[in-house]
Amino acid sequence: MKLRSDDSIAVVLPSPIGDSLIGLVLVDNLIRNGYRPVVFGWVAEQLADWFPHVTVGRRDAWRGAFDTVIELRPTDYASTLSRSGKTICLATLPEYGGSKHMVDRIVDIAKNVLGLSDVTRENGLVVPAGVMRGRFANRVVIHPTGSHPEKMWGRKKFLALSRVLTRRRLRPSFLVAPAEFGVWGDIAEEGCEVNALPKLNEVAAWIAESSWFIGNDSGLGHLASCIGVPTLSLFMRQGLARSWRPGWGPGAVVLPPSFLPFGGLRERLWQRLLSVRRVTSAFQTLHGKHARAVHDHATADLPDAKSMQTTRLGMLPGAQSRRF
Template identity: 85%
Template sequence: MKLRTDSSIAVVLPSPIGDSLIGLVLVNNLIRNGYRPVVFGWVAEQLADWFPHMTVGRPDAWQGAFDTVIELRPTDYASTLSRSGRTLCFATLPEYGGAKHMVDRVVDIATNVLGLRDVTRANGLVVPADVMPGRFANRVVIHPTGSHPEKMWGRAKFLALSRVLIRRRWQPSFLVAPAEIGGWSDIAEEGHEVNALPRLSEVAKWIAESSWFIGNDSGLGHLASCIGVPTLSLFMRQGLARSWRPGWGPGAVVLPLSVLPFGGLRERLWQRLLSVRRVMAAFQALHGKHACAVRRYSTADFGDAPAAQTTCIGMLPGARSRRL
């Protein structure tokens, strides 16, 4: 399916944060190849300043406006944006299945289905100028919640992890959604820092100005990864991690011990099988590996090379995010 560069294109993102950030890989590649898609979804709206190449639309203003409407998974309004009432849904394509990482599945569709020639795994995120990456060198964001309870490590274990980090002179900072604060505000009395920020752009800034991220298999891990913050993700099983681990910046996955013979039983008991000691060891390994990489970079001999400039592949010169 070859898209015409003069056709109007909409990309409708799924509601989950991680899925939306993966969907923005498609948006970035469309722009790299000369298209001007309009993007729909609450994640795009709230992170518009972090994607300066992106045009964001509101569905009620674009009814029946597009020649082509692309959605990663079925939504309840994408068809209303299409002149024909039809959409191209990635979830129905063979390339969207299989064992590859989700980002690579989107890249495959962009290349082999849409026929794009200049394709990248990047989603185009650019840290805004008023954000200071890594400003707090010892701050470790802990994200203890998520949209799927079965994927969440235990509350008591996250608190124990936080105490270990504090003893080792780290600054753990719990980050939860505003609707979740009631279940976590009490831990502030123990001396734990807890934040519930109302907008995703504020969450992104908090993560970007931290230096490390530890969390469940959830959308904020993907956000930390594409910002470039080293990310440790807790997964219940290897197959899930293979497809859904944060796939951009430096990071690692920690899995429970595989001591039970049956997969279903391992999934039901994974929180018990994943110890605080195992997670802390994985964090220390990630820290050591990242520190070595930073030292190698900082001591490299660049000779008379010009000062490095931050660039974003696919970003148009002088581009700004637009809300339509």
């Protein structure tokens, strides 16, 4: 299934943020090997400034334009981009399955299926010049939601974790989607900061200018990892974490204790079994491992670090924020 050097190539990304960021690993490898794919998907559109080497297309303008169309999973429009009406769906390939990390599966496909010679695990993300990485040395982004409710830790536990972080002189900052702000905005009355940003590039900037990220198994954990922000991810089970944990920057996974004998029972009870103390301990280990490097980097770039820590990132139009 090696690609011809003169092929016109489209890559159609899936809708979930994490899946798209993993799919961009394939895009980056195509570019490294001399191809010029056109990429489709809302994540690539909203993060265009973060992937400056990627050409982003709008589907209506590219009907029937490509010799080869690659999609990670079946979509409702990828075939319309193909001259032949056919696509290469990575999810149907043997290399897409198995127990390896998803990034490594994409690397295997790039190397062994598409025949690319210069292959990397990176996806090409570049932090834009206007974003100051790690600007807020004590800010911990907490992402308490996700697209799958069964993967979400409890609200009360996230609030308890926030109080622990505050006592340790860190600054927890809850980050939710605009549609979730009505449900989560009231935590400001408990002394919490909660923000909702309308565009993914604004979310990326907020995460990049923070120093730590804690969240459920969700796409924003992958985004934080891409950017290089130390990331603690809460997972319901080990197998899921093995394949889907954020796989780029420094990070760790925290799981519930595994004393229950049945996997299905552990999945149903994982939110109860995963304690605030266990998550706090995992974060403390991650913090201790990387705080020195983060501090040295921040000090080198920000001579007046004390005054910078008291400055809030300006909220963009459409953003919502509450702090008691």
